[in-house]
Amino acid sequence: MPKMSREELIVAIGEGRIAAVTIDTTVFDSKQKDFRRTDFRSIAQIKTRNTPILITDVIASEMMSHLEVEAADTQRALKTALRSNNLRWYRESPPGEHTTLFIDKNPAAFAKAEFDDFVAAVGAEVIKVADTPDGLSELFRRYFDIETPFAKKETRKTEFPDAAALLCLEAYAKQRKKLVMCIAQDKAWKDFCEKSDHLVAVFPLNNALGTYSEAFKDADLADKIVELWRDGGQEDFEQEVRNAIIDRLTYVDFEVEADCAVEFEAEPTDAKLIEIIMATLTAPTVLAADEDKVTFSIEVDIKATFEALLSFSVWDSVDREHVGMGSQWAERVEEVTMYLTIVADRDASEGIQFHEVSVSHRSFTVDFGYVDPFPDDGPDDE
Numbered sequence: 001m002p003k004m005s006r007e008e009l010i011v012a013i014g015e016g017r018i019a020a021v022t023i024d025t026t027v028f029d030s031k032q033k034d035f036r037r038t039d040f041r042s043i044a045q046i047k048t049r050n051t052p053i054l055i056t057d058v059i060a061s062e063m064m065s066h067l068e069v070e071a072a073d074t075q076r077a078l079k080t081a082l083r084s085n086n087l088r089w090y091r092e093s094p095p096g097e098h099t100t101l102f103i104d105k106n107p108a109a110f111a112k113a114e115f116d117d118f119v120a121a122v123g124a125e126v127i128k129v130a131d132t133p134d135g136l137s138e139l140f141r142r143y144f145d146i147e148t149p150f151a152k153k154e155t156r157k158t159e160f161p162d163a164a165a166l167l168c169l170e171a172y173a174k175q176r177k178k179l180v181m182c183i184a185q186d187k188a189w190k191d192f193c194e195k196s197d198h199l200v201a202v203f204p205l206n207n208a209l210g211t212y213s214e215a216f217k218d219a220d221l222a223d224k225i226v227e228l229w230r231d232g233g234q235e236d237f238e239q240e241v242r243n244a245i246i247d248r249l250t251y252v253d254f255e256v257e258a259d260c261a262v263e264f265e266a267e268p269t270d271a272k273l274i275e276i277i278m279a280t281l282t283a284p285t286v287l288a289a290d291e292d293k294v295t296f297s298i299e300v301d302i303k304a305t306f307e308a309l310l311s312f313s314v315w316d317s318v319d320r321e322h323v324g325m326g327s328q329w330a331e332r333v334e335e336v337t338m339y340l341t342i343v344a345d346r347d348a349s350e351g352i353q354f355h356e357v358s359v360s361h362r363s364f365t366v367d368f369g370y371v372d373p374f375p376d377d378g379p380d381d382e
Helices: 006-014 025-030 044-048 057-089 107-122 135-144 154-176 187-194 205-215 223-231 235-249
Strands: 018-023 053-056 124-127 179-183 199-202 255-259 263-277 285-289 293-316 321-345 354-359 365-370
Touching (some): 025 057, 053 154, 057 107, 057 124, 057 154, 154 187, 179 205, 199 205, 205 285, 235 354, 255 263, 255 293, 321 365
Parallel strands (some): 018 053, 018 179
Antiparallel strands (some): 285 293, 293 321
């Protein structure tokens, strides 16, 4: 159906017009393919509001496949690094090393176990697209008529899993004469939902969870906690936040942007926290709540020092290859946004009693500005 405003969604939830909530693979990918993340598992609050959480079997397979590929890639990279290290250092791998490092684990079995645990933890239900009434005939009709979610492009064959999932969800909603909330970023999903009378698209997950919190009057449960945080004096909590941000920065996985007179490859090497800019703290979004605890997300900017190694090269048109021109370190102080998920006691009368503080691994970019590849060259240098 046409995009609903936040207020319209809250009313629909309150009136019981949402038959179920579902997620697309893009939600899983946006959570760094981590079924264990607190903010991802907060979707369980929807089930506690008597709204089923549905995952179609094709989307379940896609999510498991994405995790399996990443798990296999990390195994391969670790195996290669160990082999190179052993050769360079004339080292023999100790017995059982591959088992200890999970190199011998089956990535497919790992992905399925993670998914099954997630489904059990949040109370989700996996439904089969094969059970969709007239699903196959409608699927092929849309494909040959080039009707959403199939696009006018050569790659439209790749849309079959999404199409099967969406038709299954639409049939589910039609049967109950209600709506299914689809948490998805994929354009095909959004386009399909806009033309459906029974599906409504929402993204990101935090926004969807926030509408449920507002509908059930939980939206202000974290306000007192954030107020105390702003006022200061919550030393243990503030140190936990600082530690979580420092841990996030140790991954040194930021993207490097720079201006340079020659081609270069950049490798991020270090990131050190300078300060948390409290004036940038946003309002909290409640993701889940029970009688004792509240889980909420919040954003805050930090100032940090970032370092990167830039390796320069030029193209040799004769030998048709890149020729290395040396490298140098670059340093930049930059402000970036951190995305936090916090679990704390609802009762803050005796200060913030926190249970967990985590920082999203959402990627960010650091602009190093102009980097001179030859900073020591002067007019008299040859």
